[in-house]
Amino acid sequence: MLTRQLKLKLTKKQENQLNDWLLSCSSIYNFGIRKIEQNAQDKVYFTKFDFMSLLAGHSKKLDIPSHTMNGILLQAFLAWQRCFKKVSKKPKLKGIRNKLRSIPFPDPIKTPENNKVIIPLLGKIRYFKQDLPIGKIKNGRIIKRASGWYLQLTIDAKHTFKVKETNEKVGIDTGFKHLAVLSNGTKYENQRNFVKNQKRLAQAQRGRNKKLAAKLHEKITNQRKDYNHKISKEIVENYQEIYITNDNLRNQSKIFGKSVMDAGISQLREFLIYKGDNHGRKVSLVDSKYTTMTCSSCLARSGPTGLSGLDVRNWECSVCGADHDRDINSAMVILDSGLGYSLVNLKWAGNAY
Numbered sequence: 001m002l003t004r005q006l007k008l009k010l011t012k013k014q015e016n017q018l019n020d021w022l023l024s025c026s027s028i029y030n031f032g033i034r035k036i037e038q039n040a041q042d043k044v045y046f047t048k049f050d051f052m053s054l055l056a057g058h059s060k061k062l063d064i065p066s067h068t069m070n071g072i073l074l075q076a077f078l079a080w081q082r083c084f085k086k087v088s089k090k091p092k093l094k095g096i097r098n099k100l101r102s103i104p105f106p107d108p109i110k111t112p113e114n115n116k117v118i119i120p121l122l123g124k125i126r127y128f129k130q131d132l133p134i135g136k137i138k139n140g141r142i143i144k145r146a147s148g149w150y151l152q153l154t155i156d157a158k159h160t161f162k163v164k165e166t167n168e169k170v171g172i173d174t175g176f177k178h179l180a181v182l183s184n185g186t187k188y189e190n191q192r193n194f195v196k197n198q199k200r201l202a203q204a205q206r207g208r209n210k211k212l213a214a215k216l217h218e219k220i221t222n223q224r225k226d227y228n229h230k231i232s233k234e235i236v237e238n239y240q241e242i243y244i245t246n247d248n249l250r251n252q253s254k255i256f257g258k259s260v261m262d263a264g265i266s267q268l269r270e271f272l273i274y275k276g277d278n279h280g281r282k283v284s285l286v287d288s289k290y291t292t293m294t295c296s297s298c299l300a301r302s303g304p305t306g307l308s309g310l311d312v313r314n315w316e317c318s319v320c321g322a323d324h325d326r327d328i329n330s331a332m333v334i335l336d337s338g339l340g341y342s343l344v345n346l347k348w349a350g351n352a353y
Contacts, residue, residue, distance in 0.1 A: 009126040032076030071104030146214035169241040171335025181327035194262040232271035243338030246285035296332035
């Protein structure tokens, strides 16, 4: 499945209609959240399909497509389901500080023609010209962003690009100064999009210009996403087996704060995994324990450790005397660990040692 976003050219009437739908959908979502919470106190639970049928027959009264209402109720149901499974926190009600930003259309949508797409009860909507992959459109979702309205389409298709025929393997160490460092010495700089834009963002926030602040946040997100797409594509193109460090980013963010989120390491991992799957590449996450302090030449744990050792970017192994670039050495150890050769994590080596 692929997702593509079309920027819409709405008439004033269509935009007003969508704004009214967002308000109604927020009320429906809040109804679903409260309904599940109150019934759970009395140990009354719904199946997914029974819950989606709670407001059957109300679509005409609210002037909203019935399947859109079902999609909103399903969204509330899944939010509580994740909470019950302890995957996420208790869902919050939608309001001024936590607005609903999207309207689901779960039914298949006709293929757009002549830069126009048909949406139930809205009719034909124009959009900025964009090529779409060939495939059946399974569903859609209209999203309101600072830069305008977008239609996100889920298309039954597979995006592929030409890849190099190779058996080359690579380990990847991720970080903050360099977003990704490969075991062959290639380094990808961290663009630090948030840091570069934070001065302008602070000015907008001090001036209470919410629209400008929202546009800047959207710009930063798009820059980070575009950069991660380019890096992941280049890596998948050139390597058959890819091993990337599986750092605990949540714990790192407690120590290093916005530097972790600004890097977008989790997003880069996700892009590598799905692009690798689409192109027959092997992409594996490797435990990063001891990778920094382990010498890639003799496997001795003689490297820098702890927060105090973060300033050490180059070090010499006290056992074998090998000189190491900290990040490249870590990437080499990650590669060995992924292949099962390293002593860093014995579960990868099996019974080899």
